[in-house]
Amino acid sequence: MYINILGSAAGLPSKTRKTQSIILDMVNEINEYFLIDVGEALQHQLLKTSIKPSKINHVFITHLHGDHIYGLPGFLSSRAHQGGEGKPLTVYGPKGLKEWLDITFSVSETTLNYPVDFIEISDGDQFKVKNVDITLKKLNHNIDSFLYIFKEENQKGALNVDKLKSEGIQPGPIYSEIKESETFMYNNKVYFTKDFLGPEIKGRKIAIHGDTRPVEDINYLNLINHSDCIIHEATFLDYEYEKANDYYHSEIHKVLDIQKDLNVKKYIFTHISNRYEEDFLRQFINNLPNDILIAHDFLKVEIPRKI
Structure with a gap:
């Protein structure tokens, strides 16, 4: 599993940052990418990666401000000609998203060659995509804005091959059958599969925020x-608590102070204001611990399996 930040700017793009788009790369796990928010430059950003639009089958919109959705009509249209023909796509988002897209496609006379299912979200909603549970929480912004939590199901532990061999059970197709069963029989003896499994593998948990006050x-x-990873906005970095509050956004130190007692493996702060000069950002980043990252465009972070 990887997190790819394709757009890290707040509100307005800069020469080095495009507006918000995040890819949760689960190709190795479920053979698809989750796309969270679609800034206007997403199509150009995708061209600089190996990400295939045809493997983006689920799009999650946190809120309806332009820097998070202006790239969506173009992406949906292009996907139709980039291997997406006939491949269903589901778009999750707040009330008004479908209406906006319907009007956009109607006025531009755009048609898609694949079905799109729109799911209107609300606080506390829960969904499931393959082996990933998705939970929503409404945040504190000047329009409805949401947190998406993506949680993998736990997996059975690895087979203890040496223990199986000690019972005379040699490697082969039977190993797959054993792992998928509760009990199995060999040489007229019944075994419990759990006795041949290692510790359960905990599913990873990723929390991706829309714009919000802390x-x-x-x-x-x-x-x-x-x-395992929290992605949170940090429009403000330099203790501008009052300004952040007035604009319904977050200041990084306030977020970290509120969450200081949580058990979190890694933070990625994105939605960075272009008011900050590169020298300031460089020095700021150098003073952060290794588990706290400031996003830049094309930042790619692996989220390893829990042991």
């Missing part, structure tokens, strides 16, 4: 606790 609600904090 949230201190205990239910929210419990929801994001034990995340």
Whole structure:
């Protein structure tokens, strides 16, 4: 599993940052990418990667501000000609998203050669895509904005091959059958599969925020606790608490202070204001611990399996 930041700017793009788009790369796990938010430059950014639009079958929109959705009509149209023909796509987003797209496609006389299912989201919704559970939480922004939590199902532990061999069971197709069963029989003896499995492999948990003021609600904090990675906006970096609050955005130190007692393996802060000069950013980043990253376009971070 990888996180790819394809757009890391706040509001307005700069020469080095495009507006918001994030890819959750689960090709190795479920053979597809999840796309979270679609800034206007997404198509150009994708051309600089090996990501195939035809493997993006689920799009998750956090909120309806332009820097998060202006690339969506173009992406949906292009996907139709980039291997997406006939491949269904599901778009999750707040109320109004489908209406906006319907009007855009109607006025531009755009048609798609694949079916699109629109799912209108609300606070507390839960969905499932293959082996990934998705939970939503409404945040604190000046329009409805949401947190998406992606949680893999736990997996059975690895087969203890040496123990199987000690029972005379040699490698072969029977190993797959054993792992998928609760019990199995060999030489007229019944075995419990759990006795031949290693520890359960915990599913990874990724929390991706839309724009928001810092949230201190205990239910929210419990929801994001034990995340392998939290992606959070940090429009403000230099202790501008009051300005961040006035604009319904977050200041990085405030977020980290609120979440200081959580068990989180890695933070990625994105939605970075272009007010900050590169020298400031470079020095700021150099002073951060290794588990806290400031996103840049094309940042790619591996999220390893839990052991």
